[in-house]
Amino acid sequence: MSNTSTSAQKGQDFEKTLDQSDTKVASFEVKHHTLLERIQHLLHNNPTLVPVIVLIISLIAFGLIAGGKFFSAFNLSLILQQVSIIGILAAAQSLIILTAGIDLSVAAIMVLMSVVMGNLAVFSGVPSGIAIIIGLAGGVGAGVMNGWFITKVKLPPFITTLGTWSIFYALLLWLSGAQSIRGQDIDAEAPFLKFFGATFNLGGARITLSALLMIVVFVVLWYMLNKTAWGRHVYAIGDDKEAADMSGIRTDRTLLSVYGLAGFVCALAGWASIGRVGSISPQSFYEGNLDSITAVVIGGISLFGGRGSIMGALFGALIVGVFRSGLRLSGVDVLWQVFAIGWLIIIAVAIDQWIRRVSA
Amino acid sequence: MTTPVVQARGIVKRYGHVTAIDHSDFELRPGEVLAVIGDNGAGKSSIVKAICGATIPDEGEILIEGKPVKFNSPIEAREMGIEIVYQNLALSPALSIADNMFTGREIRKEGWMGKYLRMLDKPAMEQFARDKLTELGLMTVQSIKQPVETLSGGQRQGVAVARAAAFATKFIIMDEPTAALGVKESRKVLELIQDVRARGIPIILISHNMPHVFEVADRIHIHRLGKRLCTIDPKDYTMSDAVAFMTGAKEPPAQDVA
Numbered sequence: 001m002s003n004t005s006t007s008a009q010k011g012q013d014f015e016k017t018l019d020q021s022d023t024k025v026a027s028f029e030v031k032h033h034t035l036l037e038r039i040q041h042l043l044h045n046n047p048t049l050v051p052v053i054v055l056i057i058s059l060i061a062f063g064l065i066a067g068g069k070f071f072s073a074f075n076l077s078l079i080l081q082q083v084s085i086i087g088i089l090a091a092a093q094s095l096i097i098l099t100a101g102i103d104l105s106v107a108a109i110m111v112l113m114s115v116v117m118g119n120l121a122v123f124s125g126v127p128s129g130i131a132i133i134i135g136l137a138g139g140v141g142a143g144v145m146n147g148w149f150i151t152k153v154k155l156p157p158f159i160t161t162l163g164t165w166s167i168f169y170a171l172l173l174w175l176s177g178a179q180s181i182r183g184q185d186i187d188a189e190a191p192f193l194k195f196f197g198a199t200f201n202l203g204g205a206r207i208t209l210s211a212l213l214m215i216v217v218f219v220v221l222w223y224m225l226n227k228t229a230w231g232r233h234v235y236a237i238g239d240d241k242e243a244a245d246m247s248g249i250r251t252d253r254t255l256l257s258v259y260g261l262a263g264f265v266c267a268l269a270g271w272a273s274i275g276r277v278g279s280i281s282p283q284s285f286y287e288g289n290l291d292s293i294t295a296v297v298i299g300g301i302s303l304f305g306g307r308g309s310i311m312g313a314l315f316g317a318l319i320v321g322v323f324r325s326g327l328r329l330s331g332v333d334v335l336w337q338v339f340a341i342g343w344l345i346i347i348a349v350a351i352d353q354w355i356r357r358v359s360a
Numbered sequence: 361m362t363t364p365v366v367q368a369r370g371i372v373k374r375y376g377h378v379t380a381i382d383h384s385d386f387e388l389r390p391g392e393v394l395a396v397i398g399d400n401g402a403g404k405s406s407i408v409k410a411i412c413g414a415t416i417p418d419e420g421e422i423l424i425e426g427k428p429v430k431f432n433s434p435i436e437a438r439e440m441g442i443e444i445v446y447q448n449l450a451l452s453p454a455l456s457i458a459d460n461m462f463t464g465r466e467i468r469k470e471g472w473m474g475k476y477l478r479m480l481d482k483p484a485m486e487q488f489a490r491d492k493l494t495e496l497g498l499m500t501v502q503s504i505k506q507p508v509e510t511l512s513g514g515q516r517q518g519v520a521v522a523r524a525a526a527f528a529t530k531f532i533i534m535d536e537p538t539a540a541l542g543v544k545e546s547r548k549v550l551e552l553i554q555d556v557r558a559r560g561i562p563i564i565l566i567s568h569n570m571p572h573v574f575e576v577a578d579r580i581h582i583h584r585l586g587k588r589l590c591t592i593d594p595k596d597y598t599m600s601d602a603v604a605f606m607t608g609a610k611e612p613p614a615q616d617v618a
């Protein structure tokens with residue numbers, strides 16, 4: 001994942017010669033590493049490798065078991081479409097988990113903001129564009145509210161978002177009157193809300209815009225996390241908040257921006273979900289919080305913060321989608337799909353623990 | 361007499377019922393290594409933190425090069441060229457050496473990529489980090505992109521010291537830099553301290569290790585029960601004298617011996 005530019009290559013050569021010139025002082029203990037230790041080190045440096053390997057193996061395995069219908073362009077694009085909303089939520093969740101937090105309210109923010117957009121555009125005659133902007137701003141507001149409780153009132157993220165999950169869920173039931181907004185009404189009044197449900201043709205596969213949005217969200221967040229100072233600060237905070245504080249990072253401000261951005265991404269998922277589902281249902285995605293955490297964990301992002309790549313969460317979401325689709329096409333009962341996902345989570349966390357024990 | 365780099369008078373810091381700093385004075389002179397010694401809990405860490413903005417004192421005044429300052433955060437002190445190597449180093453273990461050296465003061469790419477996309481200039485940061493470590497004779501690490509957690513204790517200390525040395529223009533505070541190190545690694549850190557002093561940057565060195573203190577210090581500030589007891593010149597006193605003053609076993613000399 002990291003880029004080895006030519007200048008860096010040169011730099012390493014330069015370091016190598018330096019190594020030869022000065023090895024007496026504080027030099028490395030030369031240890032003989034076993035194969036297992038080497039694997040541990042490799043994974044430690046590339047935490048996304050596990051989900052990538054799992055994804056490739058599961059693709060091959062289900063291709064063999066379920067045959068051609070699994071590998072059809074139709075089925076693969078269906079998987080992409082099915083994971084798109086949870087994938088975007090997982091991107092938001094990754095931001096939070098990288099700071100060693102957790103957000104139980106992501107799905108509630110998403111559905112609440114889709115209801116806000118729907119109510120404004122379908123029932124109040126607000127132009128769709130403005131309704132969407134208000135919904136996205138609402139997402140930022142909801143995220144900042146979480147962040148405010150966590151940084152200023154110093155509440156633990158788990159408790160804060162457990163509370164706001166209930167609050168946002170109650171609000172969305174109230175705003176929607178526990179009623180869905182029907183697809184026909186959206187089509188008649190505010191078709192733009194369904195923008196991300198549109199599809200385009202790519203080599204026989206029908207790709208929905210929501211899947212494209214998911215990819216774009218991941219690429220943009222990956223850039224922010226890896227190529228900007230803000231991103232380095234996010235990792236430093238998740239790694240050791242006190243150390244980050246002492247080395248001059250404005251940790252509270254950064255955390256607030258992380259929660260605000262995550263809220264924005266959730267609201268974006270809310271907009272995309274309208275197109276993906278075709279209607280606005282207050283009951284939809286009730287398990288979205290846990291699904292997003294599942295994707296993040298399977299993606300090799302450490303729940304203890306500071307470790308892992310956001311791209312892992314994309315692979316994590318895809319793995320869940322591939323398992324669901326593959327098992328279904330192989331004629332396996334739904335309960336075994338749930339069973340398999342459970343094992344994936346436990347194995348992923350066990351691998352994370354093992355990687356973190358890497359010896360210096 | 362030249363203006364002291366740091367002059368603090370009557371500093372007080374209370375934590376609930378504990379008075380960590382009790383009307384203490386403090387002085388650092390240009391170009392010197394000032395050792396601060398004292399018992400555990402005497403308030404050594406507290407007083408240097410008050411000087412660099414890591415804690416805000418309840419009372420007292422601090423002058424830096426003769427000018428009164430009131431820091432609200434270590435970031436403000438840092439902007440004046442004051443660096444501190446904390447007792448626990450304040451490094452982010454999973455981030456690379458280069459990332460750690462630049463935490464909070466990253467370099468952005470020039471042009472629109474840096475301006476609008478806020479892209480970091482990683483090659484420049486890595487080159488700078490490599491140069492600084494080489495300058496201090498610390499380039500024994502394999503790669504500047506290595507995560508700090510894969511380094512030995514001495515190497516981590518080296519990274520923290522190199523970071524401070526690279527950015528300090530006024531002075532550096534080091535809180536127990538050799539406490540967790542072996543003999544060889546301690547020697548390296550002492551050499552680093554002398555290197556930094558040779559470049560004209562004064563150092564405040566908190567340490568428990570009397571041989572280390574007597575080896576590198578130009579003056580010794582003895583701290584006891586939250587305040588400065590006295591300052592001494594290591595050439596005029598023995599290590600056992602210093603320990604006796606610091607534990608209260610012996611009456612201290614008058615404040616202005618050194």
Ligand SMILES: Nc1ncnc2c1ncn2[C@@H]1O[C@H](COP(=O)(O)OP(=O)(O)O)[C@@H](O)[C@H]1O
Binds near residue numbers: 380
């Ligand atoms: N953040 C804090 N909260 C409460 N008490 C503190 C804090 N920092 C230091 N103290 C107390 O202040 C006293 C001086 O501590 P410190 O400056 O760390 O001493 P030293 O560095 O000389 O060992 C101790 O009694 C310590 O318990």
Ligand SMILES: [Mg+2]
Binds near residue numbers: 405535
């Ligand atoms: Mg201390």
